[in-house]
Amino acid sequence: MMRVLRPGLLTTVQDLGRVGHQRHGVIVSGAMDEVAHRVANLLVGNEDHAPTLEMTLVGPSLAFDADAVIAICGGDLSATAAGVRLPLWRPIRVRAGTVVEFGGARAGCRAYLAVAGGWDVPLVLGSASTYLRAGIGGHDGRALAAGDVLTWRTPGALASQWLAAPEGDAVAVASWSASHRVRPRYRGDIAVRVMDGPQADWFREESRAAFFEAAFTVGSQSDRMGYRLQGPALALTAPRELLSEAVTMGTVQVPPDGNPILLMADRQTTGGYAKIGQVIRADLPLVAQLKPGDTLRFVRVSVAEAQRLLRRRERDLRELAAAVRGMGAINWRSPARAG
Amino acid sequence: MQTTAITPLGDSAAVVRLGETIDPETHRRVRRLERAIERAAPRWFVELVPAFTTVTVFYDPMRADFAQVEGWLARQVEALGDEPLPPPRxxxxxxxxxxxxxxxxxxxxxxxxxxxxxxxxxxxxxxxxxxxxxxxxxxxxxxxxxxxxxxxxxxxxxxxxxxxxxxxxxxxxxxxxxxxxxxxxxxxxxxxxxxxxxxxxxxxxxxxxxxxxxxxxxxxxxxxxxxxxxx
CATH class of the missing domain: 2.40.100.10 (Cyclophilin-like)
Structure with missing residues (x-):
């Protein structure tokens, strides 16, 4: 089992979301950075949808009371254990009694901690994701708190073999890591590809031009539900009311004040604001790692290009999964001493 | 005549627009389309969200691209008749x-x-x-x-x-x-x-x-x- 010594700013259990209930208004939730979540799982031999811990800006301090194989992917939240810095994107073996400690964000915003076997929480409507506002899913429907105890399911054959390696240091890391091809290129100023939103042609010509020319800053009122963007105000050609209809992760909607909102994992299922753009799924992990104050620009692509990029990403992830399965025994070694 | 348009909502969803106003006839068309899609349940179908004038269909772009989904949805809309719906609950x-x-x-x-x-x-x-x-x-x-x-x-x-x-x-x-x-x-x-x-x-x-x-x-x-x- 694992005990939470310090919970961090916002640490929740997430998976790939509560899919299939949007027609009843149940939000999807799930990992903000889908790729980091999936790669972390694949690196420890899990299915890519197994529950992970999503940590935000300031990470937790976690005491492992049993041997475990873990992986940390996504933003760099300064993870250490037994006095050494822990690498990202790589399987890590921790011995019973080890405390994995995260600090502030050195790069990005969100990190994902997968454990071989997957965090063991009850599924609600088919998903382990935490839905904070409704108080369901994850660990008791809420963010982790000091004193919480989480367990994980029995690891698969591969990770069990890795765990059976002879006694060694408190912490050891694999000699290999996830290929750079599958790691998103996180930055604090990014270009993200968008398609036209369903109401793009409701906007004034100069607003549509500004949407693609200006840089937008992520506002302080930004969370798992969505990011408020600061930049040129975007205006409709004429006041016009939209009847509520479905929105999705990556939807860029514009309320009457003209300041766009980029909807993220905990968005509502429907909305009544005009949608000027839609960030493509392949680029959402980059958005998930933005912090308030970071900037983004929008670059327009077609639906065909968006789907081509997504298929390429899925192929890369399949190759990673196959490579891990074929890896066999791990030659564990000491992580470099932290300087 | 009712207007119909199918537009992408990103790379994994398509919006079918079946009318412009909140009215019982548009609502019936929304419900008929919803039933037709769920009955057929193509292998790329993930879930749908019916709204006042739209049905948004979420799909798996690994199994079908937008053009295929659009074509299939257009045929469903064309085939919508005026058969009575089951009485509402x-x-x-x-x-x-x-x-x-x-x-x-x-x-x-x-x-x-x-x-x-x-x-x-x-x-x-x-x-x-x-x-x-x-x-x-x-x-x-x-x-x-x-x-x-x-x-x-x-x-x-x-x-x-x-x-x-x-x-x-x-x-x-x-x-x-x-x-x-x-x-x-x-x-x-x-x-x-x-x-x-x-x-x-x-x-x-x-x-x-x-x-x-x-x-x-x-x-x-x-x-x-x-x-x-x-x-």
């Missing part, structure tokens, strides 16, 4: 009006030159169509409220409105399934839970249902109380 929602549960009942009455009892009578006489579910799990967008009890939203929204609260905003009435902030005029509360995450489907109401509100006493409210929030 009628759901009765008991409501304890006024008092601590409906602090704005007096304001709604005053706004319309009615007594509180008249507001309750008119509100509970209606048969309301659930046009869609959105905003919160199980929150119904209801059509059919009498304009005699319409009332503007509150100037300052409340920070937290308890689950089960029944409200009025403009020409709409609705029930809050979970505690949320909100600017509606609050007229009563139901002891029945609208969001039931332990069940499938997880909500009391679905698009297409007919809702009737039934006035109950405080004693009946206490007897029927299901515990409010989901957890």
């Amino acid at each position: 009628e759901v009765r929602i008991p409501v304890c009006y006024g008092g601590e549960f409906g602090p704005d009942l007096g304001e709604v009455a005053a706004h319309n030159g009615l007594t509180e009892d008249e507001v309750i009578f008119i509100h509970s006489q209606g048969a309301y169509v659930v046009y869609m579910i959105g905003f919160a799990p199980g929150f119904p967008y209801l059509g059919g409220m009498s304009e005699r009890i319409a009332a503007p939203r509150r100037a300052t929204p409340r920070v937290s409105i308890p689950a089960g609260t029944v409200g009025i905003a403009g020409m709409q009435t609705g029930v809050y399934p979970i505690s949320t902030p909100g600017g509606w005029q609050l007229i009563g509360r139901t002891p029945i839970r609208l969001f039931r995450p332990e069940q499938d489907p997880p909500t009391l109401l679905s698009a297409g249902d007919i809702v009737r509100f039934e006035p109950i006493s405080r004693e009946t409210f206490d007897a029927l109380w299901e515990g409010g929030d989901a957890r």
Whole structure:
């Protein structure tokens, strides 16, 4: 089992979301950075949808009371254990009694901690994701708190073999890591590809031009539900009311004040604001790692290009999964001493 | 003639637009298309979200590209007939009006030159169509409220409105399934839970249902109380 010594700013259990209930208004939730979540799982031999811990800006301090194989992917939240810095994107073996400690964000915003076997929480409507506002899913429907105890399911054959390696240091890391091809290129100023939103042609010509020319800053009122963007105000050609209809992760909607909102994992299922753009799924992990104050620009692509990029990403992830399965025994070694 | 347009909502969803206004005919077309898609359930189909004038179809772009999904949906829309839909499910929602549960009942009455009892009578006489579910799990967008009890939203929204609260905003009435902030005029509360995450489907109401509100006493409210929030 694992005990939470310090919970961090916002640490929740997430998976790939509560899919299939949007027609009843149940939000999807799930990992903000889908790729980091999936790669972390694949690196420890899990299915890519197994529950992970999503940590935000300031990470937790976690005491492992049993041997475990873990992986940390996504933003760099300064993870250490037994006095050494822990690498990202790589399987890590921790011995019973080890405390994995995260600090502030050195790069990005969100990190994902997968454990071989997957965090063991009850599924609600088919998903382990935490839905904070409704108080369901994850660990008791809420963010982790000091004193919480989480367990994980029995690891698969591969990770069990890795765990059976002879006694060694408190912490050891694999000699290999996830290929750079599958790691998103996180930055604090990014270009993200968008398609036209369903109401793009409701906007004034100069607003549509500004949407693609200006840089937008992520506002302080930004969370798992969505990011408020600061930049040129975007205006409709004429006041016009939209009847509520479905929105999705990556939807860029514009309320009457003209300041766009980029909807993220905990968005509502429907909305009544005009949608000027839609960030493509392949680029959402980059958005998930933005912090308030970071900037983004929008670059327009077609639906065909968006789907081509997504298929390429899925192929890369399949190759990673196959490579891990074929890896066999791990030659564990000491992580470099932290300087 | 009804207008139809199919547009992408990103790389994994398509919006089918079946009309321009909230009206019973568009609602029937939405329901017919919803049924046709679910009956056929193509292998790329993930889920759908029916709304006032649209059906948004989420799909797996690893199994079909947008052009294929668009073509298939266009054929379904073309084949939509006017066959009768099965009769809607009628759901009765008991409501304890006024008092601590409906602090704005007096304001709604005053706004319309009615007594509180008249507001309750008119509100509970209606048969309301659930046009869609959105905003919160199980929150119904209801059509059919009498304009005699319409009332503007509150100037300052409340920070937290308890689950089960029944409200009025403009020409709409609705029930809050979970505690949320909100600017509606609050007229009563139901002891029945609208969001039931332990069940499938997880909500009391679905698009297409007919809702009737039934006035109950405080004693009946206490007897029927299901515990409010989901957890």
